[in-house]
Amino acid sequence: MTPPLLTQPDCVRDEGSWCETVYSWTDNHWLAMYSDLLIAKPLNILMIVIIAFLARYFVHRTISRLTRGSGGKTPKLLVPLKERRSEAAGMALLSERRVQRARTIGSVLKSLASFVIFGLALMYVLKSLGIELGPILASAGVLGVAVAFGAQNLVRDFLSGMFMMVEDQYGVGDIVDLGEATGTVEAVGLRVTTLRDLNGTVWYVRNGEILRVGNSSQGFAVAVVDFPISHTSSVEKAMEVATRVATEAASREPLSKDVMDPPEMLGVDQITSDTITLRLTVKVRPSTQWAVQRRLRVAIKRAYDDEDIQPPYPNGRPQIDSAQV
Numbered sequence: 001m002t003p004p005l006l007t008q009p010d011c012v013r014d015e016g017s018w019c020e021t022v023y024s025w026t027d028n029h030w031l032a033m034y035s036d037l038l039i040a041k042p043l044n045i046l047m048i049v050i051i052a053f054l055a056r057y058f059v060h061r062t063i064s065r066l067t068r069g070s071g072g073k074t075p076k077l078l079v080p081l082k083e084r085r086s087e088a089a090g091m092a093l094l095s096e097r098r099v100q101r102a103r104t105i106g107s108v109l110k111s112l113a114s115f116v117i118f119g120l121a122l123m124y125v126l127k128s129l130g131i132e133l134g135p136i137l138a139s140a141g142v143l144g145v146a147v148a149f150g151a152q153n154l155v156r157d158f159l160s161g162m163f164m165m166v167e168d169q170y171g172v173g174d175i176v177d178l179g180e181a182t183g184t185v186e187a188v189g190l191r192v193t194t195l196r197d198l199n200g201t202v203w204y205v206r207n208g209e210i211l212r213v214g215n216s217s218q219g220f221a222v223a224v225v226d227f228p229i230s231h232t233s234s235v236e237k238a239m240e241v242a243t244r245v246a247t248e249a250a251s252r253e254p255l256s257k258d259v260m261d262p263p264e265m266l267g268v269d270q271i272t273s274d275t276i277t278l279r280l281t282v283k284v285r286p287s288t289q290w291a292v293q294r295r296l297r298v299a300i301k302r303a304y305d306d307e308d309i310q311p312p313y314p315n316g317r318p319q320i321d322s323a324q325v
Helices: 018-026 029-033 035-068 081-088 096-128 133-150 152-167 235-250 289-306
Strands: 175-177 182-188 192-196 202-206 221-229 264-271 276-284
Touching: 035 096, 096 133, 096 152, 152 182, 152 192, 221 235, 221 289, 235 264, 235 276, 235 289, 276 289
Parallel strands: none
Antiparallel strands: 175 182, 182 192, 192 202, 221 276, 264 276
8 A cells, every 4th residue: 555645635636736736846745735825825915915015005106196296286186176266377386284284185095095905905815815704894894883883973073184184274373263262273183173272272172073164364364453533533634644654564564574455444433422433454464464453553553642633531531520520
């Protein structure tokens, strides 16, 4: 009787199989029997891993091209419609904030692509090892439903953060009103936006809870200057002096670098029994309206003192005739 180790394995009869090839090369019974486990499956797994890394490389490269832009233009994937209209007019520039926004979104998309590609690769590897995926997928599906139900607020915050970045609703350094919190944006994340208000308090606002955004730092701002005068003062003279002083101040440093258009006198804004309030507006660069307002108030107050234009209650309170007491 021929010893078992010297007999040919049954798989040798399959022409072109790894078993037949290994046995013809080595005449080794054990290597031929386990050639599928030792050679075929490792090569199959290696091929899956190589394809996964190549797919990840090309997907990441595509995402980088879409989010990087070229020639100083905003990436087309991230441009809102209002910015596309600006590009048609030749006014669009790639700001630092848009660069940060593109990098953030590109990083998130790359992470998501890597998760999907390597997840599929892992499934194919398990399948090549002969592991049944049905029970695993069923268990993962039940677990996924449970996790999704418990983390629905987290998913909502994540999606809201993605849309905020894509639409460029606000960025770091912007002064925004988010409803419950108002202040300067210090950080914009995919889940939480961090604000610091005028008192120095830091607010952490979940992106999914933001229903409206008031941004004081996009495009341009308007400095509104209200100044009261008494009923005994000449309204025409007060308007002329305020317009002249504001125009001169806006044309000199340090206001000239912030003012975009000449000041506009709107006239009488309000009349009460004690006060006539005049209003003047100036179109300025974003986030500079408060500094411009303060400087214009100082300049107009000095001019009113020189021109003897009286404010209401010049001594701080109305004068009362002692004979009427």
